[in-house]
Amino acid sequence: MARSVSAIRDAVARGADLVVLPELVTAGYVFASVEEARSTAISAADPLFNRWAAEIAQSPGGDGLVVGGFCELGEDGHLYNSAAVVNRDGVLSVYRKTHLWDREKLFFKPGSESPPVITTDAGRIGVVICYDLEFPEITRGLALRGAELVVCCTNWPLVPRPEGEHPPEVIIAMAAARTNRMFIACCDRSGLERGQAWTEGTTIIDASGWILATAEHASASAEVDLAQARVKTLTPLADAITDRRPELYGDVVSC
């Protein structure tokens, strides 16, 4: 928790208006038991988020945003793998991960609400967590609801890949950025946790799907103009959104 606060402070000192932290940044990921997961859980009213708010209040425009993952103890007593969206006034929104990966299903209840789109002075920010990104319906839905930048708080377990290739999750993010003409910023873990190696795949992707910045052991940063994501025209006669044929996409919701 202390490191999350200092990471926000450092990013703001370097001029950041939007800071993205990994998934479950307050809790760690590799839980041994439900009891251990529960012992790390906090509510959205936790004072930690006031500290995040105090740090982001120092952002250049004063209207910055932090998005970071936490292990949430819901008012219903269930645990959620959540992301808090925090501005200088406190918690604006909590998103509960809707697609739980692997053993997360043993610890967490899946969220029942679609990922949010938050309106800021800089543009509209969508929020997903890790495995959510691998469901193209989710990224498309965010674009259709106006997201210009999707932030992804993640812990990507390292998996094999051919030499010279990006991590598979980055390839999926690049495709989602390009097909939806929106920016995507993924903040991943680094190092090892209880023997689990992380991908160190932190990447910022532009609205054409190309990589603007990556990080291996530290942070990645980029300056982006979200207005570029409001332009969906590809040529005078082609448009990534209006060329869709929703009347043909019924399988996606009925299957």
Added chain:
Amino acid sequence: MARSVSAIRDAVARGADLVVLPELVTAGYVFASVEEARSTAISAADPLFNRWAAEIAQSPGGDGLVVGGFCELGEDGHLYNSAAVVNRDGVLSVYRKTHLWDREKLFFKPGSESPPVITTDAGRIGVVICYDLEFPEITRGLALRGAELVVCCTNWPLVPRPEGEHPPEVIIAMAAARTNRMFIACCDRSGLERGQAWTEGTTIIDASGWILATAEHASASAEVDLAQARVKTLTPLADAITDRRPELYGDVVSC
């Protein structure tokens, strides 16, 4: 047309059971006028497809399939950017491109039917044409309808990309293959047509999203076991298809 027949013959001689040809292989792509496009149009009853059938009848198992693009004169008098699916008995299916790219809108009527999934002895084959692939609803829909291999007949206009990156359409195909755990085989154009450079992006992608084979000026080939695409489990507790949350995907059809 003659080259399409000899390309099938060559591929079959090298052991191919499935041959994929580019988009509009009978017609060329860069039309100067509607009249010129119309002058290249053929119907699905054209004798050309009997020649394709005769060649694919020589495939190792005798049960091979050719999928190739053609400029179709419909029985309604309209032109379609279509793909014919041909086996030894003739035309099994005609798919009319549903997402028309750029100036194609000046020449063609868009198809009104979703891409087909063809059942063969080797597995289930989905068919798309070029720009269709950039709509993740289409590839997801094919996977949900059982496609194990999606073939894409294409003419990808060459676009700039950062050094070391795959063509953007290949990245989109890799992501679609991995998120759906299915194979994708794209047959692109090479060279120049009336000043239009093609991407030469012919690529065969496995069900993990990695590249099995590419070609620059000639064909690409790979031996694949489509049974791999019937396994959607990622871990004992994760599955690319059953982890979906269709109740949250309504935006994709309503927006």
